Amino acid sequence: MKTDKPIAFSDEQLQLIRSLMQRLPDRKAALGDVIHMALEEFGCVSPEAETYIAGIMDLPASYVHEVVTFYNMYIQEPVGRHHLMLCDNVSCMLCGAEGLVAHLKERLGIEPGQTTADGRFTLWTVECLGACEMAPVVLVDHKFHGNLTVQKLDELLDSLE
């Protein structure tokens, strides 16, 4: 999948980044925030986005790449309209996460890590999301949905455009 969003921050965002770099004892410390901004703005941190960030922060592109590739959430390729992060760590596994993964694979016709052909869903299996009291849990578009069953998961998916 390609994203056609232009790789450029607005003047206002650039001003914010500049003030952040000035406020912190080391401008590198603003990098995490800038990458998060890039994710929101461009949908992912592509190699072009990395080079762009390196340029505006006056950092080596290789350094930005090293940081981007260290963290799971700094995605480097576009994801679907709805990003399903299904926890399959111990508590969720004990409460039936595997059955949900199998169901999603069947329903969506994709493996974890892939995106449906229509660009609607990306499925990830992830490590503990810190919501074990409502295991099994999925994080979709920034929201937790817990105590999942196949039926509840289907209803959730049906409600998403």
Next chain:
Amino acid sequence: MGQVKLITKYFETPGCEKLPVFESVGGYSRLRRIVEEEWTGEKIIATLKASSLRGLGGAGFPTGMKWGFVPKDAEPPKYLVVNADESEPGTFKDRHIIMRAPHLLIEGLTIAALAVGAHEVFVYIRGEYWEPYRVLKNALDEARKAGYVGDRIMGSGRSVHVTVHRGAGAYICGEETALLTSLEGYKGWPKLKPPFPAVKGLFRRPTLVNNVETLSYVPVVLDIGPEEFAKVGIERNGGARLFGVSGHVNRPGIYECALGTPMREVIYDLAGGIRGGKKLKAVIPGGSSCPVLTPAEIDVSLDFDSLAKLGSMLGSGGMIVMDEDTDLVKVLYRICKFYSNESCGQCTPCREGTGWMTRIMERVYRGNGTSQDLDNLVDIAEMIGGNTICPLGDAASLPVMSFIRKFRPEFEARLSRKYVPSGEIASPGAEGATR
């Protein structure tokens, strides 16, 4: 002993994430007292020492003593860093505090900043916590407007500036030195200690690092008095903590109990016992890195010292309960997979060893193990433990050693029976999701 309502009373107050509601139940009165009575840092620290409050992120280090390590006379800047990177499997208490009583954390961190003379506070919250991040930001805006944080708090000459920084999905960043490295804009690689952060931490300046729950108990200590707080718990383990119970129980959730409460009481009385009336098979007491306990061990007192004596840990208080039908081989395989996914890659024993253990465990789990595998697993675990810069190596090793030692017959049966598991552990997800 038993259930108490020190922090959870705020959870049970509807709308307590909003400032007026929090103020109506005594919120910020402790901070006001400290500011108006011009308490010195020493006085605050002495109060904390008298309370026997211990670090609730997992290590259990005495809080007052830790605060005392920050050099009093060091030139500014000094920093306070709040560890809200809760990612130890089975742990979810900090999320509840941030969502339901964010001002309690803000009051606690402001008091801590005043105690150690830090003018700048960074809250490092895990990236997946979008909603808690939003709730905390809103609460901070309210607190700023009301003068509880920011420039010259409550009209005094003291300033405490708070910044919330979002992590991005790396378990290792919950380790304090990795967290600081991450805040500085690098990949989250831990650093050797000493020097400890109190002396040389964020941007190489004196830094106090505390967990969300630890700081949230600070206003409670000041509210009821350090001696009373200490008495809630037991000797050397003051007060209470939030226990998160998950897995095969009837009522999974957060239960606040005095330190010293028997584990059995939490599992059977508060969390309602095992689902479907089944028998208990095993409990992981404080997050996935803590050595597993058998049903014969659950009369243990829930405090740092008693669990250490038993060869386990109180850790983060995240209890994972497993019933009689649980496939422990699968559980250990999943735990191994987690630590190998999350090893930062800096130290060879951990980077390579966690991968080896995962591959051997997968073989055992799928019924293709050899008679040598279990001994090899223990050998590898022993080679990793204690030989790495940070405790992730130990965290990966301890479950392997404890599961195999305590439940060896189940593992051996898997080797000889060529058992074919009914379910499959999901194959690794996106490269990004399981890197």
